[in-house]
Amino acid sequence: MKIAVLLRNDLRLHDHPALSQAKLDGEILPIYVVENNLGAAFKYWTHRNLESLQESIRKLGGELYVSNSPLPETVKALQKEYAIDAIYFNRSYHPEQRLRDEEFAKHIFDEGFVVKTFEGTMLLPPWESLKENGEPYKVFTPFYNHFRTKAVPLVVPHIRDAKFLKVPESVTSISADINVLQLVPIFDWTDGIDENWPAGEEAAIELVKTFIDEDVAAYKIKRDFPAISGTSRISPYLAIGALSVRSVYHYALKMQPDVSEAFIRQLVWREFAYQMLVHFPHTVNKPLNKNFSNFPWLNNEEHYQKWCYGQTGIPLIDAGMRELWSTGYMHNRVRMNVASYLTKHLLVDFTKGMSWFWDTLIDCDIANNTFGWQWASGSGADAAPYFRIFNPYLQSAKFDGEALYIRKWIPELRHLSDKDIMEPDQASEDSLKEAGVVLGDTYPYPVVTHKAGRTRALLAYGEIKKG
Numbered sequence: 001m002k003i004a005v006l007l008r009n010d011l012r013l014h015d016h017p018a019l020s021q022a023k024l025d026g027e028i029l030p031i032y033v034v035e036n037n038l039g040a041a042f043k044y045w046t047h048r049n050l051e052s053l054q055e056s057i058r059k060l061g062g063e064l065y066v067s068n069s070p071l072p073e074t075v076k077a078l079q080k081e082y083a084i085d086a087i088y089f090n091r092s093y094h095p096e097q098r099l100r101d102e103e104f105a106k107h108i109f110d111e112g113f114v115v116k117t118f119e120g121t122m123l124l125p126p127w128e129s130l131k132e133n134g135e136p137y138k139v140f141t142p143f144y145n146h147f148r149t150k151a152v153p154l155v156v157p158h159i160r161d162a163k164f165l166k167v168p169e170s171v172t173s174i175s176a177d178i179n180v181l182q183l184v185p186i187f188d189w190t191d192g193i194d195e196n197w198p199a200g201e202e203a204a205i206e207l208v209k210t211f212i213d214e215d216v217a218a219y220k221i222k223r224d225f226p227a228i229s230g231t232s233r234i235s236p237y238l239a240i241g242a243l244s245v246r247s248v249y250h251y252a253l254k255m256q257p258d259v260s261e262a263f264i265r266q267l268v269w270r271e272f273a274y275q276m277l278v279h280f281p282h283t284v285n286k287p288l289n290k291n292f293s294n295f296p297w298l299n300n301e302e303h304y305q306k307w308c309y310g311q312t313g314i315p316l317i318d319a320g321m322r323e324l325w326s327t328g329y330m331h332n333r334v335r336m337n338v339a340s341y342l343t344k345h346l347l348v349d350f351t352k353g354m355s356w357f358w359d360t361l362i363d364c365d366i367a368n369n370t371f372g373w374q375w376a377s378g379s380g381a382d383a384a385p386y387f388r389i390f391n392p393y394l395q396s397a398k399f400d401g402e403a404l405y406i407r408k409w410i411p412e413l414r415h416l417s418d419k420d421i422m423e424p425d426q427a428s429e430d431s432l433k434e435a436g437v438v439l440g441d442t443y444p445y446p447v448v449t450h451k452a453g454r455t456r457a458l459l460a461y462g463e464i465k466k467g
């Protein structure tokens with residue numbers, strides 16, 4: 001049987017249920033089709049991971065094919081040029097793609113293809129984590145407790161040999177040249193990504209093994225400090241699927257059963273985010289909490305731009321946004337702060353923050369990004385209540401006490417003392433002068449200070465509470 005295995009955000013050969021089953025059932029034609037509106041950084045990350053997977057498949061004597069046309073057209077043309085019998089794929093939970101997949105699967109099944117779908121994204125399919133009454137959980141702790149009573153399926157074997165198909169040159173609907181997808185930007189801004197993130201599953205597996213073998217025990221106490229590498233940094237690999245979440249889960253439980261609880265808990269937050277997405281797909285652009293539909297956002301474009309480019313005058317916020325711009329990643333503690341500052345202090349709609357993250361993160365993940373923004377703005381499931389507003393100065397003092405993170409990303413402030421660097425507009429004129437800082441020139445004044453932003457946010461919140 002000639003089986004086309006559709007690859008999406010699952011660019012790997014380990015624990016890949018669709019490829020594993022195809023290996024047992026026949027000959028494999030792996031195809032990647034760009035389907036969603038990818039952000040710029042993630043496009044480039046996809047390109048590099050496709051290159052890496054191409055290399056691995058070639059070592060096994062096969063070829064990875066790509067197509068620029070939408071999936072139904074690609075399959076139709078391919079069928080005409082190179083009669084395939086079956087289509088296998090791991091399910092996607094991107095709301096739009098899920099609908100397209102369902103329609104597509106039905107259509108090609110009616111046309112006589114064998115169609116098989118698999119779980120390749122989550123630890124458990126979303127319908128296995130429901131309450132007894134069949135409703136989805138909206139609060140994390142009961143979800144987590146329920147989840148821990150379930151057995152996560154074991155991983156499937158790494159593909160180390162398989163019969164791969166190679167299409168003749170006459171077939172033009174797919175190509176083995178990844179460049180045809182044009183995922184690499186014309187202007188070269190990708191150095192920061194290249195320097196920080198080796199692509200591909202080998203790099204991903206090495207990273208996660210080292211983290212679990214050596215660092216997971218300290219995760220709980222180190223994970224909140226952005227200047228130190230206390231977290232796993234596996235999110236870019238989970239997002240593109242170079243790493244299977246099930247492999248990570250089982251490896252952690254097997255190798256470090258006594259000290260991996262805090263880390264496993266985060267993997268289950270990801271699971272929770274996915275099940276929220278599946279059951280409440282409208283949350284990708286609308287608040288889960290309906291009260292927020294009429295929230296009086298100010299959406300000041302100038303403020304938004306300053307936030308995007310790390311020019312708000314609040315050092316912790318600017319450091320985070322500059323880390324994101326340079327590397328395609330931001331530490332979780334800082335993500336919570338920048339999201340809170342945008343939606344609460346600046347009163348900019350959370351969907352605007354979400355779309356900036358979508359365009360700049362290499363770990364952009366539709367479930368985690370949606371969930372994170374809904375949570376931070378107070379409109380989502382198990383959310384930070386709106387009236388609890390992060391104070392970025394206290395957050396810096398608590399989680400970046402020696403200002404190592406701020407100094408790294410805002411070098412123009414580096415000569416200020418640990419205290420002054422967190423709130424430069426409160427520093428004395430002498431201290432600023434001595435450190436070579438001219439507010440409004442070398443570094444901006446705050447767009448909105450914590451005190452003013454907090455008061456304004458609470459007033460806005462009062463409006464929606466009144467109804």
Ligand SMILES: Cc1cc2nc3c(=O)[nH]c(=O)nc-3n(C[C@H](O)[C@H](O)[C@H](O)COP(=O)(O)OP(=O)(O)OC[C@H]3O[C@@H](n4cnc5c(N)ncnc54)[C@H](O)[C@@H]3O)c2cc1C
Nearest residue numbers: 231232233234235266267270332339363364365368369372
């Ligand atoms: C506003 C906002 C937007 C976010 N957008 C994304 C996104 O687009 N993609 C993304 O992967 N994560 C997102 N997160 C969640 C979190 O910030 C990242 O998963 C984490 O920083 C990745 O670093 P790590 O792999 O070192 O995490 P670790 O702390 O090592 O955790 C391991 C894994 O657990 C999962 N995880 C950890 N924290 C969370 C969380 N709070 N919610 C859901 N899953 C979690 C991730 O898959 C992560 O890779 C967002 C958080 C916020 C507040």
